[in-house]
Amino acid sequence: MSETLTRPARVALVGNPNSGKTALFNALTGSRQKVANYAGVTVERKEGHLTTAGGRAISVLDLPGTYSLRARSPDEAVTRDAVLGKLAGEQAPDVLVAVADATNLRLVLRLILELKAVGRPMVLALNMFDIAQRQGLRIDLEGLQRELGCPIVTTVATRRRGIAELVAEVDTLARTDMAGGQNRWREPTAAEIREAHREAQRLLKAYVRPPERPDTFTGKIDGVLLHPVGGLAILLGLLFVMFQAVFSWATPPADAIEAAFGALGGLAADNLPDGWLQSFLVDGLIAGLGAVMVFLPQILVLFFFIILLEDFGYMARAAFLMDRIMGGAGLHGRAFIPLLSSFACAIPGIMATRVIDNKRDRLTTILVAPLMTCSARIPVYTLIIAAFIPNQTVGGFLNLQGLVMFGLYAAGIFSALLVSFLTRRIFWRGAVEPFLMELPTYKVPSAESVFRNLLLRARIFMSRAGRIILPLNIIVWFLSVFPAPPPGATAPAIDYSLAGRLGHALAPLLAPIGFNWQMTVALIPGFAAREVAVAALGTVYAVGNAEADPGALATTLSQHWSLATALSFLAWYVFAPQCVSTLGVVKRETNSWLWPAVMFVYMTSAAYLASFIVYRVAVALGGG
Amino acid sequence: MLAEAIAPAATPAADAEGQLVRLSQTRPGDAGVIVDVRAESHPGDHGVGLEELQRRLLEFGFVEGAELEVLHEGAIRRDPIAVRLDNMRIALRRRDAEDVWVLLARGPTRRAQ
Numbered sequence: 001m002s003e004t005l006t007r008p009a010r011v012a013l014v015g016n017p018n019s020g021k022t023a024l025f026n027a028l029t030g031s032r033q034k035v036a037n038y039a040g041v042t043v044e045r046k047e048g049h050l051t052t053a054g055g056r057a058i059s060v061l062d063l064p065g066t067y068s069l070r071a072r073s074p075d076e077a078v079t080r081d082a083v084l085g086k087l088a089g090e091q092a093p094d095v096l097v098a099v100a101d102a103t104n105l106r107l108v109l110r111l112i113l114e115l116k117a118v119g120r121p122m123v124l125a126l127n128m129f130d131i132a133q134r135q136g137l138r139i140d141l142e143g144l145q146r147e148l149g150c151p152i153v154t155t156v157a158t159r160r161r162g163i164a165e166l167v168a169e170v171d172t173l174a175r176t177d178m179a180g181g182q183n184r185w186r187e188p189t190a191a192e193i194r195e196a197h198r199e200a201q202r203l204l205k206a207y208v209r210p211p212e213r214p215d216t217f218t219g220k221i222d223g224v225l226l227h228p229v230g231g232l233a234i235l236l237g238l239l240f241v242m243f244q245a246v247f248s249w250a251t252p253p254a255d256a257i258e259a260a261f262g263a264l265g266g267l268a269a270d271n272l273p274d275g276w277l278q279s280f281l282v283d284g285l286i287a288g289l290g291a292v293m294v295f296l297p298q299i300l301v302l303f304f305f306i307i308l309l310e311d312f313g314y315m316a317r318a319a320f321l322m323d324r325i326m327g328g329a330g331l332h333g334r335a336f337i338p339l340l341s342s343f344a345c346a347i348p349g350i351m352a353t354r355v356i357d358n359k360r361d362r363l364t365t366i367l368v369a370p371l372m373t374c375s376a377r378i379p380v381y382t383l384i385i386a387a388f389i390p391n392q393t394v395g396g397f398l399n400l401q402g403l404v405m406f407g408l409y410a411a412g413i414f415s416a417l418l419v420s421f422l423t424r425r426i427f428w429r430g431a432v433e434p435f436l437m438e439l440p441t442y443k444v445p446s447a448e449s450v451f452r453n454l455l456l457r458a459r460i461f462m463s464r465a466g467r468i469i470l471p472l473n474i475i476v477w478f479l480s481v482f483p484a485p486p487p488g489a490t491a492p493a494i495d496y497s498l499a500g501r502l503g504h505a506l507a508p509l510l511a512p513i514g515f516n517w518q519m520t521v522a523l524i525p526g527f528a529a530r531e532v533a534v535a536a537l538g539t540v541y542a543v544g545n546a547e548a549d550p551g552a553l554a555t556t557l558s559q560h561w562s563l564a565t566a567l568s569f570l571a572w573y574v575f576a577p578q579c580v581s582t583l584g585v586v587k588r589e590t591n592s593w594l595w596p597a598v599m600f601v602y603m604t605s606a607a608y609l610a611s612f613i614v615y616r617v618a619v620a621l622g623g624g
Numbered sequence: 625m626l627a628e629a630i631a632p633a634a635t636p637a638a639d640a641e642g643q644l645v646r647l648s649q650t651r652p653g654d655a656g657v658i659v660d661v662r663a664e665s666h667p668g669d670h671g672v673g674l675e676e677l678q679r680r681l682l683e684f685g686f687v688e689g690a691e692l693e694v695l696h697e698g699a700i701r702r703d704p705i706a707v708r709l710d711n712m713r714i715a716l717r718r719r720d721a722e723d724v725w726v727l728l729a730r731g732p733t734r735r736a737q
Contacts, residue, residue, distance in 0.1 A: 067683050067684060068683045070679065070683070072680065103711070104711060104712055106685060106710055106711070106712070107683075107684070107685055107712065110683070188679075189679075190663070190675065190678050190679050190682060193679060193682040193683060193687075194682060194687055194688065197682070197685070197687045201689070210711075214711065218713070219695075222695065222696065222706070222713070226695075226696040226706060227696075228696075228697065228698065228699035229699065231699075232699060316715065319715075320696075320698065320704060320706060320715045321698065321699075323698065323703075323704050323715075323717070324698045324699070324700040324701060324703050324704065325700060333704075432719075433672060434672060434677050434680055434716070434717070434720040435704060435715070435716060435717045435720060436680055436681070436684050436714065436715075436716045436720065437714065437715045437716070438684075438712060438713065438714055438715075439706055439713035439714065439715055440713075441713075
C-alpha cells in the first residue's frame with residue numbers, strides 16, 4: 001500500500017488513430033512532456049506528467065494509435081506490448097485510458113473488448129463529444145458503462161472539457177485496483193474478430209442512437225479533393241505552394257542563422273589566439289553547430305505544412321491520390337510527401353517517413369530520398385554550370401544552362417524511381433503489403449496543437465540530429481586541419497591534412513572518372529555538407545572566398561577542368577552520398593548502422609558508375 | 625492476374641440490384657451489404673498471407689452485415705477505391721478487396737464499360 005501511494009500512477013492512452021488521443025494527451029499533461037524512443041525500436045515514446053487535485057503524481061504514456069492489439073506495424077507492436085506490460089524497459093500501466101471518437105464508435109468498441117481481456121483497470125474517454133452532440137448523436141452512457149464494466153467520461157480534449165473528471169476517475173481506479181486482474185488476451189482469430197464485431201454492433205444498437213444530423217461536410221469536401229482529375233490538380237497546386245514556401249520563407253532565417261554563426265565564429269577568431277583551440281571552436285564547433293541550425297527553418301516550414309494537412313485530415317487523401325502513381329515504382333502513396341520534402345533537404349524528408357507505417361515501404365522511401373535534388377546541391381550545380389555550360393538558347397526558347405539544371409533534377413527523380421523499383425523487385429519480392437487506410441473526417445486544425453507539434457519537431461530535430469550531425473562535422477573538420485602544414489609550406493594547408501592525404505590516396509581510384517586530385521581532396525570536407533565542396537574547391541585552387549564570389553572560382557575551374565570532367569562531377573553529385581548529416585539521420589531513424597551503410601555503398605557505386613559513363617562518353621565525343 | 629483484379633465487371637445498370645459482386649469490381653455509386661469476407665484470392669501475393677489480410681479487413685470493419693457504399697476511385701486504373709463503411713471512410717486497393725463480397729442494393733452509376 002505504501003508503495004502504491006508514493007510512486008506515480010502509470011496511465012496509458014490507447015485508441016484508434018484519429019480519435020484525438022494526442023489532443024487528449026496534450027490536455028492532460030500540458031507542457032510536461034518528454035519525447036524519446038522506446039528501447040531498441042524507432043517508435044516515438046511520448047510521456048507526460050500531471051498532478052491530481054489531491055496531489056497524486058500521474059505519468060501518462062501516449063501509445064501509438066491502433067485498430068487492434070494484434071500488431072501489424074512496429075508502432076502497433078509497441079502499443080500491444082506496453083498494454084500487456086511486456087515491453088522491455090517499461091512497466092505495465094496501472095490504468096488504461098481507452099480514447100474513442102464519440103462519433104465513430106464501431107471499431108473502437110471492438111478494440112475496447114480486446115482491452116477488457118487484458119484485465120487492467122480501464123476508463124473510456126468519449127472524446128470529441130461536442131461534435132457528437134452537434135450531430136444529435138445520443139449515447140446511453142449509463143447503459144454502456146454497465147455493459148462495458150468500466151467508467152465512461154465524456155471529453156472535448158481541444159477545449160479541455162472533461163479533463164478533470166477523467167483525471168478523477170483515473171485517480172480512483174489507481175487507488176483501489178492497483179493489482180489488476182488476470183490477462184486473458186491472445187491474438188483473436190478471424191472468427192473471434194467477427195464475434196467481437198457482432199458484440200460491438202449489439203452494444204451500438206442498444207445504447208447509441210444514430211446522429212440526426214450526420215456530418216455531410218467531409219463528403220462534400222471529398223467530392224472535390226478526391227476527384228480523379230480535380231483532386232490531383234489541387235494536390236499539385238498545394239505542393240507547389242508548399243515547395244515555394246520552403247524555399248522563400250526558410251531562406252531569410254536560414255541566411256540569418258548562417259550569418260549569426262559566421263559572426264560568432266568571427267568574434268571567437270578575433271578574441272582567441274591562433275591555434276588548435278581557435279580552429280576547433282571556429283571551424284569545428286561553431287561551424288558544425290551552424291550546419292545543424294541552418295536546417296531548422298526549412299524543417300519548421302515543411303513540418304508546419306505537414307502538421308497542418310495531417311490535422312485537417314488531408315494527408316490520407318494525398319496518399320489515396322498518389323498511391324497508384326507511386327505504386328508503379330513500388331512506393332507507398334504516403335511516400336509522396338517525404339520525397340517531395342527531400343527536394344528541400346533529405347533530412348526533414350527522412351524524418352517525415354514516419355507517416356509510413358509499413359517498415360519495408362518506409363525503408364525504400366528512406367533509401368531513395370537523398371536522390372531527390374536537395375537545395376544543398378544547387379550551389380555545386382550552379383558553379384559547374386556557370387563554368388562549363390554556355391549561356392545560350394537552344395531550340396528557339398530554351399536556355400541551355402536551365403536545361404542542364406532541369407536534366408539534373410530529372411536524373412534524380414528518375415533514378416529514385418528506378419532504385420525503389422529495383423529494391424522492390426530484388427529485395428522484397430512480391431511483398432506488396434495491403435493498403436488499408438481510414439480517411440478521417442475533416443477537422444479544423446487547432447492553432448495550439450499545430451504550434452505544440454511544431455515545437456516538438458524542432459526539439460526532436462535539434463536533439464537527435466544535433467547529436468549525430470555535430471560530431472560528424474567535427475570529425476570532418478579534424479580530418480581537414482590535422483596535421484598542420486610544415487613551416488614554410490607553399491601549397492594550401494588542406495594539402496597536408498589527413499583529408500588531403502586521403503584525397504591524394506584516393507585520386508588514382510577516381511582518375512578513371514576524370515577527377516583530378518584537387519577534386520578528390522575537395523570531396524572530403526564536402527562530406528560535411530554538399531555545398532561545402534564549393535568552398536573546398538576554392539581552398540585547394542587557392543581562390544579566396546569562393547562561396548561569396550563563385551565567378552572567380554568558375555573561371556579558374558574552366559581553365560583547369562575539361563568539359564568531360566565537369567560533366568562527370570555533376571553526375572557524381574546527382575548520386576553521391578556527399579552528406580554525413582543525411583547518413584546520421586538515417587542511422588537515427590532506422591536505429592541501425594546497416595541502412596546508412598547500404599545507402600552509402602549503393603549511392604557511391606551509382607555515383608561512380610554514372611560519372612564513369614558520363615566521362616567516357618563525353619571524352620569519346622571530344623569533350624576530353 | 626492483376627489486370628483481372630482491377631478490371632471492373634461490365635454489368636449493365638438494370639440488373640445490378642441484388643447482384644453479388646466482389647468489392648474489387650464495384651464502381652462509385654454502388655452500395656450494398658457485405659455478405660462474405662473470404663481468404664482465398666491470390667495466395668502469397670499480399671505480402672502478409674491470406675488469413676492475415678482477412679483479419680485486417682475484418683478489423684477495419686469489413687465484416688458481414690456492414691453497410692457499404694463506394695465513394696471514389698483513383699485516376700489510374702480506377703485504383704484505389706474509397707468506401708463508406710457504416711459511418712467511416714476507408715481507402716483500399718482493389719487487389720486487397722477481392723475477397724469482400726457485396727450484395728448490391730442499387731447501382732445507379734453502374735455503366736456499360
